[in-house]
Amino acid sequence: MSIRVQKTFEALFALEDLREIFRGSLPTGLDEEEEKAFRAKIADLKSIIAELEEDRGTPRTTMIADTIPLRSREEEYINIQPIQAAGRLTPEARKALISYGDGYSTCDACRKPFRLDKITKPSIAAFHEDLAKFVNMDQARVVPGARRGFQAVASTLVSKGDPVIVSALAHYTEFLAVEEAGGVVKEVPLDAGNRVTADATAEKIEEVVRESGKTPALVMIDHYDYQFANQHDVRGIAKVAHQYDIPFLYNGAYTVGVMPVDGKAIGADFVVGSGHKSMASVAPSGVLATTDEWAPKVLRTTAMVGDVTNRKFGIKEVEMLGCTLMGGTLLSMMASFPAVKERVNHWDEEVKKSNYFIDALLAIEGSKVLSEYPRKHTLTKVDTTGSFDAVAATHKRRGFFLSDELSKRGIVGEFAGATRTWKLNTYGLSWKQVRYLAEAFQEIAAKYDLPITT
Numbered sequence: 422m423s424i425r426v427q428k429t430f431e432a433l434f435a436l437e438d439l440r441e442i443f444r445g446s447l448p449t450g451l452d453e454e455e456e457k458a459f460r461a462k463i464a465d466l467k468s469i470i471a472e473l474e475e476d477r478g479t480p481r482t483t484m485i486a487d488t489i490p491l492r493s494r495e496e497e498y499i500n501i502q503p504i505q506a507a508g509r510l511t512p513e514a515r516k517a518l519i520s521y522g523d524g525y526s527t528c529d530a531c532r533k534p535f536r537l538d539k540i541t542k543p544s545i546a547a548f549h550e551d552l553a554k555f556v557n558m559d560q561a562r563v564v565p566g567a568r569r570g571f572q573a574v575a576s577t578l579v580s581k582g583d584p585v586i587v588s589a590l591a592h593y594t595e596f597l598a599v600e601e602a603g604g605v606v607k608e609v610p611l612d613a614g615n616r617v618t619a620d621a622t623a624e625k626i627e628e629v630v631r632e633s634g635k636t637p638a639l640v641m642i643d644h645y646d647y648q649f650a651n652q653h654d655v656r657g658i659a660k661v662a663h664q665y666d667i668p669f670l671y672n673g674a675y676t677v678g679v680m681p682v683d684g685k686a687i688g689a690d691f692v693v694g695s696g697h698k699s700m701a702s703v704a705p706s707g708v709l710a711t712t713d714e715w716a717p718k719v720l721r722t723t724a725m726v727g728d729v730t731n732r733k734f735g736i737k738e739v740e741m742l743g744c745t746l747m748g749g750t751l752l753s754m755m756a757s758f759p760a761v762k763e764r765v766n767h768w769d770e771e772v773k774k775s776n777y778f779i780d781a782l783l784a785i786e787g788s789k790v791l792s793e794y795p796r797k798h799t800l801t802k803v804d805t806t807g808s809f810d811a812v813a814a815t816h817k818r819r820g821f822f823l824s825d826e827l828s829k830r831g832i833v834g835e836f837a838g839a840t841r842t843w844k845l846n847t848y849g850l851s852w853k854q855v856r857y858l859a860e861a862f863q864e865i866a867a868k869y870d871l872p873i874t875t
């Protein structure tokens with residue numbers, strides 16, 4: 422590495438450390454002096470970015486290339502974007518991304534038997550073992566997103582015309598994985614609280630068997646769904662699936678990496694997680710874990726032989742298409758992993774913060790929570806049609822007024838202009854930030870004379 426490149430890396434690493442210092446110290450009720458100091462730090466940061474850009478020969482502070490603007494990040498704002506929260510990179514992951522951004526950079530020390538999960542430098546093989554342990558399963562592979570985990574399992578287990586049981590709140594990528602395999606989704610209806618129950622799953626299986634004469638090839642259920650982030654009875658559902666001899670896929674896109682997940686205790690045959698949604702990793706990344714019973718099927722190696730050359734690629738796994746995450750994606754997962762392993766122990770506190778904010782929102786008359794309540798997750802669907810949207814009806818900025826008011830207070834992440842029924846996520850915010858967030862909503866409500874119960 423040239424001295425110049427080395428220097429740039431060092432400077433970038435220093436910048437990441439600095440960013441980490443600022444993380445969580447946003448302008449939440451600062452007094453005048455504190456605010457001055459905060460602003461000075463931000464100015465420092467900006468000048469470091471400018472120096473860095475100069476060093477790279479691109480003297481811009483607002484663009485990273487001719488057409489790519491720099492993104493605002495959580496150092497500058499409180500970001501309540503619903504799907505990004507737990508995927509945001511740790512400083513370690515950002516550093517790893519810089520070092521391993523080149524495609525195939527994981528292959529520097531790839532030696533026999535020439536497969537990603539066998540590489541020991543960097544410690545990719547050990548990481549695979551750790552990942553399996555992390556979700557209490559026997560084997561794990563990294564995959565380009567949870568969707569590729571669904572795809573690998575569906576492609577292995579589902580044949581043309583096979584029914585697959587999913588929830589009525591299943592993510593669209595589950596539909597696609599089943600369709601690609603030639604199967605047909607059969608949705609379990611929800612109960613009055615928008616939850617999937619074990620009984621409803623059993624009834625659906627009975628109905629499918631009765632009507633199609635076929636036993637479903639797979640039951641695939643999200644522990645927390647993407648619409649409401651309601652908790653679904655995955656243990657009960659796995660038990661039902663096994664009573665009918667059907668394998669169970671646990672979709673942990675909203676759990677693996679934020680809360681403890683014990684695949685064996687759940688009764689999962691497959692555990693799927695999303696790196697970029699819940700494991701502080703670069704997209705597309707994710708994990709597929711399975712048991713020793715299912716590994717030979719879903720992780721089967723190729724038997725193909727070239728008819729002219731007689732070539733064989735024996736060690737490569739068919740569903741993984743050989744190797745999966747070859748650069749910054751995997752290394753970002755690995756770099757964030759110690760922090761991710763630690764943070765799952767604080768899930769209860771994250772849920773408390775989520776409920777604190779939702780309670781403050783519900784105190785604003787006319788606001789509703791559409792997700793189950795009290796909250797068991799940090800992602801929540803709310804309905805502010807009866808509160809903030811009532812203001813929007815007469816405001817000259819219409820539906821955009823709420824976003825305007827929030828961004829004035831350093832809060833971003835809602836879809837501007839689409840804040841009637843909408844989702845937000847408080848994951849990763851400090852208590853100070855959550856209190857500030859709650860106060861900001863109430864302050865906006867008060868400004869527009871919306872009644873608040875105390």
Ligand SMILES: Cc1ncc(COP(=O)(O)O)c(C=O)c1O
Nearest residue numbers: 566567568592594643647674695
């Ligand atoms: C419940 C659920 N499952 C699966 C996915 C797909 O995850 P990925 O983007 O990692 O493929 C999502 C993504 O939004 C999701 O919300």
